[in-house]
């Protein structure tokens with residue numbers, strides 16, 4: 595079946611997405627991205643409902659985006675400032691937003707939403723096509739942790755609060771580097787299911803994709819606070835750079 599970039603928003607309603615991830619504080623991501631963009635325009639691939647794009651715009655940056663789900667894009671447009679974010683509805687592996695950007699952002703593990711290696715390589719090439727010379731492509735993703743799985747399955751708490759608990763149930767298919775997940779969010783008003791499929795990759799494979807696209811890695815941190823990436827890091831923020839000259 596051909597890949598459908600709008601699938602995510604069909605299974606996870608935009609208001610459920612916003613509620614489920616309202617507990618994530620975007621401050622350190624926004625601080626780091628403002629520094630990396632250095633005043634230049636930003637394009638966010640998989641911009642969603644603007645969790646990062648809106649605070650970046652509030653910091654004075656011009657922000658555009660690519661979003662596969664028309665429903666997520668519509669919710670972003672409804673929010674204050676959302677109408678000023680130009681969003682192209684389409685697959686960020688191939689969709690082009692007019693303009694030349696200082697920074698392209700692909701946050702929150704969304705590189706893994708692409709179905710296979712070829713689509714992920716195409717995404718790196720699409721990112722570099724959006725960048726001005728010296729511009730940066732920033733990827734935030736988890737590091738595969740196969741030890742967390744028993745007999746190909748895992749269950750882990752994602753959020754534990756007084757008014758909400760979120761668990762993630764996952765099935766692993768290592769031969770295809772694929773992980774099938776559903777987050778289960780329990781609150782006083784009911785249960786929400788948030789399914790997502792991942793074609794996961796280790797950081798080194800992402801580095802090779804960057805090389806194929808003509809970029810080199812500038813930084814790899816454990817998180818947006820720029821803590822060092824170590825043996826124990828479970829997430830990474832990787833910054834790739836387009837050369838100043840072609």
Ligand SMILES: C[S@@+](CC[C@H](N)C(=O)[O-])C[C@H]1O[C@@H](n2cnc3c(N)ncnc32)[C@H](O)[C@@H]1O
Nearest residue numbers: 599602640641642645661662663685686702707
């Ligand atoms: C996990 S959400 C992240 C949203 C936002 N970046 C954030 O940090 O809150 C992933 C978003 O990427 C979109 N998406 C997934 N695959 C896509 C693709 N191939 N092309 C365009 N958008 C895609 C989904 O519709 C969803 O809005």
